[in-house]
Amino acid sequence: MSMASPIDPAKPKLLTPAMLRELSLRSDRQGAARSLSHYAAIAVTGTLIWLVTSRYGVVWALPLMLAQGVFVAFLFMAVHETAHKTAFDSRWLNILVGHVSSFIIGLPYEYYCLFHWEHHRHTQDPEKDPELIVGPKPRSDTQLAIAYSGLQQVAGRLWLLLRHALTGKVTVPWVPKGRRATIVREARCYVAGYALLLIGSLVLRSPILLWVWVLPLLSGQLILRPYLYAEHTGCETTRSAFENTRTTMTTKLVHWLAWNMPYHVEHHAYPSVPFHALPKLNRIVDGEIVYRGRGYLAVTRETWAWFRARRMRSEA
Template identity: 45%
Template sequence: MDHKEFLASLTAEQCRELTETSDRRGLAQLALHFGTVVVLGELIAARVPFWPALMLPQGIALVFLFTLLHEASHQTPFRSRWLNVAAAHISGFLILLPPRWFRYFHFAHHRFTQMPGKDPELAAPKPETWGQYLLHISGIPVWISHVSTLVRNAAGRCEDGFVPTGKRDVVRNEARIMLAAYLTLLLASLAFRSSALLFVWLIPMLVGQPFLRLYLLAEHGRCAYVANMLENSRTTLTNALVRRLAWNMPYHAEHHSYPAVPFHKLPELHRLAAAHLGVTETGYGRFHARYAPEFREVGEAAE
């Protein structure tokens, strides 16, 4: 059964229940995620004992706002549209990823999932050697990509095929506003001789990014180049803490099969789809333990 056949097997009542959005559920999850960032940030800024150790969990919480941006790009975490828009802009700003541009990028990814030459996520190949793997999880390439995207868009040089021609002025203005805001924060920090943003925001994101890279690689890494979402996307069975941190996106094959389902309904969708999932893994550690040893096999095949 492919994802289209699975969706066709759902009743109208099941579809209605699965796609029901909720401001209450979304705000509760948002309060927990943002609350963690704020509390840890306050403790770091206050220089409590052993405060440098808090920068790692702070960084993980910050970079995983990507999963909120991702969810908000689908307009599903909240019933109210303005909450979805606000969540996308705030999370995108904090992780240096322009939300409108990312929405066009992500929709192309959904439309052409695992289709070489069409899926924009495949523009940067998945790591196939230890050197590529270590560079990938370092986060360096993604930070270079984020900054270059902002600068290129702000200069009006966005030529990404997934961005509609008529929306490129919007993408340009978005990038300019973000860069102006970052410059304002920098000048304010210099004026007040404050290092708070450095230790509360920037350094934590640098140390947290490898955890997001490890998480995201499991979504499609080594999945088939086919149109069936139950085979080209991986669902990773993990613990409640990771699911909460990632807004239930470890249920990734389910999300790709039915993107209109909000995060809090994905466990229910998983129960319905579990028997039909083509690619699953029991934990991120097991995924990487299987992924990395194949580097030698790939190299031997190339030779």
């Protein structure tokens, strides 16, 4: 499903149709370079973890596991870009890389496409945006800290995956009736794949997948989840992407890791524009952006304070 730009009545008239067409050109070369470099980082770090744990033990590999966690968790960005079908020009490459990345992070691809399309259609609408429907509603700082760890979100989506696979029923409102059978088949394929990997690990008596994949995926949520909260938390509830979304200024490394999605206002305003053209788009529309974060540490402090303030208001 390719996601066209939703109607945005407040969108500035900054791009001509010809400019948007040029910016929206997709590239197999750009997609391959970004996805291969991301997977290469995972492969190299995973190999180092295996070598270090084999020779010196797990404790000495912990720093590598933390780095691996960031690389693995941020495969979410590959899932996101391929869900838009903008990572590659070839549709089959988007689907292939999307499914592989989704399997690794435990977020079924077809299900996420539907979830994310609904998010774009109803961004910041508390009644319809699925990110807000399933988002954190902490009643204490402890619950807020758990939400920022990302573990609650991972557990929730894995439980939903298992429920779809075992019951054959899909009840979430963002999955239309005609797509429910697809979501069930997908869930069963993912669960079968995980079961085979678990059985293989037990038969071989090898903990390698635990060290290079499972534990890093969980630890990486500590970085990914605050990053994701920065995208919309504390922004307006209007329909304009220039008001309901935040772009965050950050380093080149983070832009590489997140597939340029720190340019998030730009992405929501013009979702047909692929990741590699977002820096150019930013130079055109930057002056219209309302919420511009100055680094992720600063924005995380802001989003944490916003969640706490909302809780205090609800308790008053």
